[in-house]
Amino acid sequence: MIQFLMGILFLYLLFMSFEIPFVFKSDTGSVGFFADTLPKHVLLENEAEELYTASRPSKDTSASTYQTFSRAPERRMREFKRVSGLFFNESALDDSESNIDEFSVLHKIAKDAWSVGKKVWDELESAETISKTQIEPNKTKSESCPHSISLSGSDFVNRSHLMVLPCGLTLGSHVTVVGKPHWAHPEDDPKIASLKEGEEAVLVSQFMMELQGLKTVDGEDPPRILHFNPRLKGDWSGRPVIEMNTCYRMQWGSALRCEGWRSRADEETEAVVKKWIKLAFACVEYACIRLPDICAELCFINDVVLCAVDGKVKCEKWIRDDDEHSEESKAAWWLNRLIGRTKKVTVEWPYPFSEGNLFVLTIAAGLEGYHITVDGRHVTSFPYRTGFALEDATGLSVNGNVDLHFLFAASLPTSHPSFAPQKHLEMLTKWRAPPLPDGHVELFIGILSAGNHFAERMAVRKSWMQHKLITSSKVVARFFVALHGRKEVNLDLKKEAEYFGDIVIVPYMDAYDLVVLKTVAICEYGVRTVAANYIMKCDDDTFIRVDAVMKEARKVREDKNLYIGNMNYYHRPLRHGKWAVTYEEWPEEEYPPYANGPGYIVSSDIAQFIVADFEKHKLRLFKMEDVSMGMWVEKFNNSKPVEYVHSLKFCQFGCIEDYYTAHYQSPRQMFSSCYSNGFIMPKEQGCQRGGG
Numbered sequence: 001m002i003q004f005l006m007g008i009l010f011l012y013l014l015f016m017s018f019e020i021p022f023v024f025k026s027d028t029g030s031v032g033f034f035a036d037t038l039p040k041h042v043l044l045e046n047e048a049e050e051l052y053t054a055s056r057p058s059k060d061t062s063a064s065t066y067q068t069f070s071r072a073p074e075r076r077m078r079e080f081k082r083v084s085g086l087f088f089n090e091s092a093l094d095d096s097e098s099n100i101d102e103f104s105v106l107h108k109i110a111k112d113a114w115s116v117g118k119k120v121w122d123e124l125e126s127a128e129t130i131s132k133t134q135i136e137p138n139k140t141k142s143e144s145c146p147h148s149i150s151l152s153g154s155d156f157v158n159r160s161h162l163m164v165l166p167c168g169l170t171l172g173s174h175v176t177v178v179g180k181p182h183w184a185h186p187e188d189d190p191k192i193a194s195l196k197e198g199e200e201a202v203l204v205s206q207f208m209m210e211l212q213g214l215k216t217v218d219g220e221d222p223p224r225i226l227h228f229n230p231r232l233k234g235d236w237s238g239r240p241v242i243e244m245n246t247c248y249r250m251q252w253g254s255a256l257r258c259e260g261w262r263s264r265a266d267e268e269t270e271a272v273v274k275k276w277i278k279l280a281f282a283c284v285e286y287a288c289i290r291l292p293d294i295c296a297e298l299c300f301i302n303d304v305v306l307c308a309v310d311g312k313v314k315c316e317k318w319i320r321d322d323d324e325h326s327e328e329s330k331a332a333w334w335l336n337r338l339i340g341r342t343k344k345v346t347v348e349w350p351y352p353f354s355e356g357n358l359f360v361l362t363i364a365a366g367l368e369g370y371h372i373t374v375d376g377r378h379v380t381s382f383p384y385r386t387g388f389a390l391e392d393a394t395g396l397s398v399n400g401n402v403d404l405h406f407l408f409a410a411s412l413p414t415s416h417p418s419f420a421p422q423k424h425l426e427m428l429t430k431w432r433a434p435p436l437p438d439g440h441v442e443l444f445i446g447i448l449s450a451g452n453h454f455a456e457r458m459a460v461r462k463s464w465m466q467h468k469l470i471t472s473s474k475v476v477a478r479f480f481v482a483l484h485g486r487k488e489v490n491l492d493l494k495k496e497a498e499y500f501g502d503i504v505i506v507p508y509m510d511a512y513d514l515v516v517l518k519t520v521a522i523c524e525y526g527v528r529t530v531a532a533n534y535i536m537k538c539d540d541d542t543f544i545r546v547d548a549v550m551k552e553a554r555k556v557r558e559d560k561n562l563y564i565g566n567m568n569y570y571h572r573p574l575r576h577g578k579w580a581v582t583y584e585e586w587p588e589e590e591y592p593p594y595a596n597g598p599g600y601i602v603s604s605d606i607a608q609f610i611v612a613d614f615e616k617h618k619l620r621l622f623k624m625e626d627v628s629m630g631m632w633v634e635k636f637n638n639s640k641p642v643e644y645v646h647s648l649k650f651c652q653f654g655c656i657e658d659y660y661t662a663h664y665q666s667p668r669q670m671f672s673s674c675y676s677n678g679f680i681m682p683k684e685q686g687c688q689r690g691g692g
Helices: 002-024 051-055 090-095 101-125 127-142 153-158 269-285 291-299 326-338 419-426 454-462 487-500 512-529 546-554 604-615 625-637
Strands: 042-044 149-152 162-164 174-181 207-212 224-231 241-248 256-258 359-365 369-374 377-383 395-400 402-410 443-449 475-483 503-509 534-539 561-568 594-603 642-646
Touching: 101 475, 101 487, 101 503, 101 512, 149 153, 149 162, 153 402, 174 207, 174 395, 207 359, 241 377, 256 377, 395 402, 443 454, 443 512, 443 546, 454 487, 475 487, 475 512, 487 503, 503 512, 512 534, 512 604, 512 625, 534 604, 546 561, 546 594, 561 604, 561 625, 594 604, 594 625, 604 625, 625 642
Parallel strands: 042 642, 443 475, 443 534, 475 503, 561 642
Antiparallel strands: 149 402, 162 395, 174 359, 174 402, 207 224, 207 395, 224 241, 241 256, 359 369, 369 377, 534 594, 561 594
C-alpha cells in the first residue's frame, strides 16, 4: 500500500511540474490552466526584471522618470506630524444607525474606542497630565524585579498556568520545574483518533513548556521564544520525541526534533560554510564597513549553529540501535519503515520522561542557547533564534498532560537591561523622516504598528526606510499607531512621534478587531496630506523593496485604477476554532477577492472612495482589515473598473529571490536574514546605510 501511494505521489508531482509553469509564467493575457476559473480581471505577475535601474531617479527629473498622473489628488491640508486627520462623526453615526444595522456592532465598538481614545489623547496633550506622568516613570525606575521566583503547583494553576518573569532572563538564569506526566489516554482529536476496524486506540501523553514574551495588542498571541514539547507516546514518527521551536507573530519557525539519536558535531558544518562564503562575497561586493557585525549573525542564519551550542550537542541519545552511526541508522530506519519492516528498539538510556514518575527539569540560559537537563542529565540544547533576546522571555507557561508540583526561577535580572537606555541611544537625527515635498509624490507607504513596537519601528527606520527613494521624498512612509492602554507607553509614543516625525497617531484605543481603522487612516493621509498616486499598506514586520514595488505599480496603465498584492480568491470564512468568524460578522459563504494584509497597493481614487464612505458612515467595517479592503475595492469596482494584479512576490513567509515584500521579519531579521542575501540591497546603497 505504501509503495502504491508513493507511486501516486510521484505521478502527482510530475503533473504539477508541467502545470505550475503555465500558471505562474504565463503572459498577462493568458493565465494557463486556470484561465476559465479565475476572475477575468486577474493579472498574473510577469517575468522578473532589473528593478532598481528602472526606478532610480536620474539627474533629469523629467516626466519620463517620474510621470505626473492625472489621478493625483489635490493636497488639502498640511502635514500633521502626530495625529491623523481622520474624522469620526459620532453625531452622524447616531443619526444613521438605522441605515447600518447589518454592520453596526463593529461601528459601535469603534465609536466607543474613538471616544475613549480622544479623552486619553486630550489628557496627554494637557500640561498637567504630562507633568504627572513625567513623575510616574521615575517611580517605576526605582522599582526592581525579584532575583528569584518560586511557585507551588496549585499557585501556578491559579495564575492561569503562567509564571511571570518581570524583567525576563539574563545570562546564567535558570528555571526549574518539578512535575509528573499523566498516564497515556486515548486521543480525542477526531482527525487523529479515527480508527479502522480492529485497530487499537491511539494513546497520547504530552505537555508543552514555553518561554513567552509580553502581549502586544489585545487579540494577538505572545511570541513563543522557546517551545519545548515532549511527546511520551510519540507522534507520526512512531517513537518518543522531543520537539522544540519558536513562534513569532503567530508563525512557527523550523522545528528541532530530538528522536533518540545523538547529534553529530559536523552534521551542519557544510551548510554554515556555504552561508559564510555567500555572505562574504555579498559584503565585499557592497563594500560593507560592518562585516564583523554581519558575520556574527551567521549563528542565526536559517536557525543553523555551527557544531554545537556552548559545546553541548543539540540532542543527546536515548536509543542503542544506531551503533554510533546516527545518519546511517536514521536512513536505514526510515527505509525499513517504508517497506513495512519493523525492528524492536533496545534502550541504553531511557527517554527522559515516563508516565506517572516525577521529573526535575531545568532550563538554563547559556551564551549561545538554552540548555535543558532532566534529573541532572543534559538532554537537549536549543540555539537562540534571530529576533529573540533573553530579556524578552517574560513568562513561563506549562500546559498539557502533566501535574506540576513546584516551579523555581533564579539568577534573574533585577532590572530591565535594555528598554529605556536603548531608546535614548536610538535617538539620532539621521533616522528622522525627511519633510513632505512640495511637489509630486508617487507612492505613500502606511505602516501599521503598535504603541510598544519601538524595536520594530527602529528596524524599519534603519533598513528599508533608508532607501534613496524615501530619503529623497520621492516616496513617503509613515507609521500609523493607535493609543495604548498604559499611559507611560502613550507618553513615550508621543515623544517618539515628535522626535522622528514619522508617526501618525490614530486617536482611538488599540484593539485587534479595530486594526481596520488604521487602514482607513492610511487612505485618508495618503490622499489628503501626501496627495500620492498610489497608497500602500504594510506591517511593521514587513521588509519592502521600494524600487521593486514602484516598478510593479508602473506596469499598469496610468489611467486605470489598480489593486496590487498577493490575491486570495474564493476563500471561505472559518466558522470554528480560534479565528472563527460568525454568521453575524460575515453572513456570506465566501470572501471577495482580497490581497494579503502584509503588503498591498491601491490607487488614489480607491483610497478617496474609502475615506468618503467612512465619513458618511456608509463604509462597511470588518475585523479583518485585508478582507475589508477587498470588500471596499469590490464595491468601487461596481462603478469604475479596477485592474486586479496578483503577484506571489508579495511574500508571506520571508525573503525569496526577486521578492517585493517579505513578511514576519523580526527586528534582527531586518538586518541579518534579509540583508545577508546578495539579491536584496541595491549596490548604490551599500550595507552601511541599513546597518547590515
